[in-house]
Amino acid sequence: MAFIEIKNLFKRFKKVVAVNHIELEVNEGEMLTLLGPSGCGKTTTLRCIAGLEKPEEGDIIIDGKPMLSQGFVEPSKRGIGMVFQNYAVWPHMKVYKNVVYGLKIQKIPKKNIKERAQQVLELVGLDGLEERYPGQLSGGQQQRVALARALVGNPKVLLLDEPLSNLDAKLREELRFEIKSLVRRMDITSVYVTHDQAEAMVISDRIAVMDSGNVVQIGTPQEIYDKPANRFVADFIGTMNFMAGEVIQVLQDTEAVYVRTEFSDKMLCKTPSITATARGEDVFASIRPEDVEVFAEPPQDKENLFKGTIAHKAYLGNFLYFFVSVNGTMIRVQAPHNLPREEGDEIYLFLNPEKCMILV
């Protein structure tokens, strides 16, 4: 049984539906990320788990105990640790007081408090800074204080609300791995909210992609990247070329599909859609830029081989990035950095049928 179960959760603010009857399970000890654009309901879902928002419908069960259906359980009684986007480190308390605030409320003996605080401060690399005020710390250090405060009480669940979004890029990357290994070592069930797909890929065991109040897809980072459930997910995670078209033939045995697009009469896609497609349906034949194979000269006869003109070229160090116009349709491709082709030159694109997927 899952450690956190979210059942039919529904929350709205006045007329705006923030969370639309979602179902979600978080397994014990796993790090689940809620990923989506701003306004998709990910933060609201997290705040419902924390008890900072009261949903209109549904239930949240943490470690077998319902938080809503048998009377609302206050945030202070849920046994959770939470890291806020704005750190929420109390500026009028020293680091040490910030960290032990919750322990003092639980009336834990003073000696244990001190031990526990010492351990956790060492864990996040803040030992020696106990007597500082938050105003004397850098953003990264403040976020570590927030993390220490969330972890010090050995919470059953750790909630992280875009904890890295206020830090600069370099620090953000560093802390991603740190948080991941820390949480894994302590084996805490955690829910992590972010709008940064790269962050989600690095940190999560599983990702739940959300869009306008719904969970669109749940899966490991690889599943989500390789087999996006729909156009939204594919677009949000990584880069994808979408070629609008119409299904003209479905091969029964392999479920491969022939699509007519604006630039070709026949294009083969061997990765079918999760929702079954039928002849005549409007779909997107899709392929990621790094899956497109680029040739300066036309190779041996291949299916899905198209001739195009380079519209834009960008040198990105380890590879070249092209916008290629194929009969007026722009396709983004990644090419080896030594390919001797310039803007305006002709080029051949092989859209490998194995990598071509159908999305709606």
Add this chain to the structure above:
Amino acid sequence: MTRGNIFLSAVLWSIIALFVIYPLSILLVESFKIAGTDTWGISNYLEFFQDAYYLKTFGNTLLLSTLVLLTTTIFGIPLSYILARYRQRGKTVFTALILLPIVLPAYAGVFAFIIFLGRFGTVNLLLTGTGLINEPINFIYGLHGLVFIQALHMLPFIVLSLSAGFTDIDPCFEEAAEVEGASGFWRFLTVTLPLCTPTYLAGAVIVFLWPFTDWLTPLILGQVDFLPSVAYINIAYHFTDLHRKYMGIVAVVVSSIVCILLFLLARWWVERKKYTGLSKGTTSEGRVIEPGPVVKVGSYVYMGFIAALVLLIPIVLGLAAFSRRWVLEPFPTYWTLENFRVILLETPHLIKNSFVFSGLALLFGITFGLPAAYLIVRTRVPGRNALDFVITLMLAFPGMAVGVSYLLGFWQTIPLARYWIIMALALFARRLPYFLRMAHASYLQLDISLEEASEVSGAGKIRTFFNISLPLLLKGVLVGVVMFFIMAFQEISTAIFLYRGGWETLPIGIYLNWHRGMEFGIAAAMAFLMIVITFILLLIISRISGGVLKAAWGPGGT
């Protein structure tokens, strides 16, 4: 262009030198003069701090300040919390009523409460009439009455600053405490309240300083053993006795020093401890709570109680204004417009003077304030921060200090005090910060690139100011203009030392009529008239700035 800025800076500084620094230094110099001799020395100060009586007044004032601050804080914390955090109907109306005393002259409150709560006031007459008590209860004569009246007058400052704190602190601070297991009151005590201390302090210092400034309330209530009242009596009543006059000046200087020091201390502390801005970006719109039914009713009763006390002031004064011979009766029985006839027909110059002096002061204020705001916000002229500092400091100076220093400074060497223009000049100097701060604030919000775009298009600095900056600043500036006018219109502490026959303003008229004893109907009618005028001006501001709440902005006083 820098040369123009330096010239502007020089002009503004010379105005400040003549109308602020010069008279105030004369005040300081006079306090060292020794009566009956041509010598100078610190003997006045030595006497002040050795004389049991002066020490007592000093102690009394400190005690009063502490009590007023305590009372306003105790009543202000729940009030601000209710206003800032609870979702309730009619909140705007209650807020407006509770903040009303900021724009009411302090003496209006004193008169109203004497009529209502005095020894033979409405309440005592009703109580003795029904036989509930035999002897009238002493509601207001004494320290407790002073605390009550001054606390009611200063409560808005605490409410404004605390509710600003309750609204502005990032909600995640409290949510973090909630998640950490702190519930309700403990969270309020350990997180919410401490985070509000900087904003609270900004209001608290104004409240604490009020008893060091307000000479009139104690005087009217017959409690003269307070620093400003003693100073007033020494200077205004005993000017022939040079020694007492100098001792009065010493008292004024001591009050001023206390005010300035505490003001600076609070400013320094607030700057150092500012918690806002420590965390970036608020996600939700602050924490607004839907209270339970019991709390809801309780908070309505509480707000209603305070609002009713405030409302008593205009109501009682209104009753007195439209009646005569309201003596020894709980409510007036003889209704008349006679008071207004006297004011409007027999002494119309009072109203005229009030408008002329305040209007002129306002004109000076704008002519000085706009360039000053420009200089402080937009240029790098050396000394601009000092200019800002000196003008802001005027907020802390007791009105009496300005009045007395003008009397001393502009009598012989620069005989400006012999002409009525001194009244307008004194009001200008005293109320300057009000206008400047509004202009300053709106200037800060004006994106500099809008002005730069105009200059790039070929417009000069002055043309840019009139075509681009001024129209965009207008809203903020207009609020400042009206606020300045309201404050100048009520001013008495400065004017009382400077007026001569024919220069009386409405506040002075109120004071003189009250002094004459039986004419309190006229005094009440004048006070009522002032409240009405203030109200109309407030309505104008709320039209401009879209809210009665914002209209009641800013610290005030007599």
